[in-house]
Amino acid sequence: MSKVRVNSFSLSLEGYGAGPRQSPDEPLGVGGEELHNWIFPTRTWKEKDGHRGGSTGVDDGFVRRGLENLGAWILGRNMFAPSRGPWPDDGWKGWWGENPPYQTAVFVLTHHPRQPIEMAGGTTFHFVTDGIEAALARAREAAGSRDIRIGGGVETIRQYVRAGLVDEMHLAVSPVLLGSGEHLLAGLDLPALGYRVAEKLQFEAAVHVVLTRAA
């Protein structure tokens, strides 16, 4: 069966997955982009951005693996837009321009209905108002035998983990202090939820950890 995955999710040294005070200028919160500095130099990322070169080691391997065999994505509302509440009539189509990096169906969790948005490159944003399990059911249908990736943010991942719906998590601890932010793991009893460390640390510019959930 297809898996539900979290990949390349970067944490600060404090365990925060995003910085505070998200805004249109700082989609990952203040300081949040720095969390992902290990991703940008990799060959896989550069290729996705239309560039050549880049590193080909452990970091790159995790970025590539995170993009393999994906049939659908799920995102929280805040990962899609800086607005809150009912959708404003602002033509917002995500943070990523006309050709978003997803290239699959993307299910956005929201309390406020909205028509799907078809983008270039195979990405279509669907807005799901009836909860995380409904979004996952729709994602499974769209993905077929391929996997579903929960892109974030922190609260969305926590909801899916708490519900026992995430099969595999790859987390990357970056050498970054954010000071405040949203904590990914605090208060989640991962062993009690069935998770264990399945792959030991590998290292280049971040610490890579893969968690899997026992069946």
Add this chain to the structure above:
Amino acid sequence: MSKVRVNSFSLSLEGYGAGPRQSPDEPLGVGGEELHNWIFPTRTWKEKDGHRGGSTGVDDGFVRRGLENLGAWILGRNMFAPSRGPWPDDGWKGWWGENPPYQTAVFVLTHHPRQPIEMAGGTTFHFVTDGIEAALARAREAAGSRDIRIGGGVETIRQYVRAGLVDEMHLAVSPVLLGSGEHLLAGLDLPALGYRVAEKLQFEAAVHVVLTRAA
């Protein structure tokens, strides 16, 4: 001037510095000893334990550095004893036997007075009832030009960090899930407190990070 340091302080993937439910059998809480698995195979640790051999790489370098130039230690009450409240008449002299690994004056924070205990090997436990600053003043006097190491636990380190009294912290993130425990960094705004990442990650069996506080 001598520095106040935290060294070789191990964190779980969730950021916990100790497991839950400390007891005489589990001084580091349930599962807590696993946090320190990166330390035991090092040459410096083995030598301290009277054995030969051991690893001599990055892990060992950090263990050794953590023990260099120390003139005094500060410990929280719970790092010294499993009892709580007024000292019971149980002859407890710490978790470490007759010859504790400190070999300096050790100032134990407590609300309950107690006479000093002189141990073999140069360790003397002093019990300080008038707070963290008083303990530090006494440690500075004992240490002279050498450094003072805050051994823990989590709450003791958090108090010293919040008060701006720790100059340098080396944290080691271990590939371990504890599920619950005491979080070292959550809610501490380290950049606002003047800390920055001073040494990039080095890696062997744990991620090593050194934080320093701006003067």
